[in-house]
Amino acid sequence: MTYDPNNIFAKILKGEIPCHKIFEDEHTLAFMDVMPQVDGHCLVIPKNGSRGLLDAEPAVVAHTMETVQKVAAATVKTFMADGFQIRQYNESAAGQTVFHLHFHILPMFEGQSLRPHTGKMADHAVLAAHAARIRDALE
């Protein structure tokens, strides 16, 4: 299994398709998931391409986790979540659908269940508003 540099997240990194950006630095990009399982569902990806966790350089994982921590804090604050999950799928058997390493950040609320994985496309105006609110909450 090799990394395909034309996957959808690689295209987002190259600016070939748009995203609702939350945060970007030298190593990582964070943006809204277009089919959110809960309001505030966002993704963090390294700029360096790998299919999943096992073929990524440890330093890339470390940089990515720094951004995950930063964006998770801002997301929880923005949505006043009771908690959050970090999800990361490796290969189809595990539910991975985009083969560029990424971490899901899912704000969680007492008694609330998640919508299906890769379910319904959200309204772009709503995603843009959520991204703006999370950006404002970044430390």
Ligand code: 5GP
């Ligand atoms: P995976 O199943 O690979 O862990 O998750 C891929 C995620 O990417 C899914 O949650 C899906 O909703 C999201 N996704 C798929 N295509 C796009 C896209 O073009 N833009 C954005 N922002 N998210 C996408």
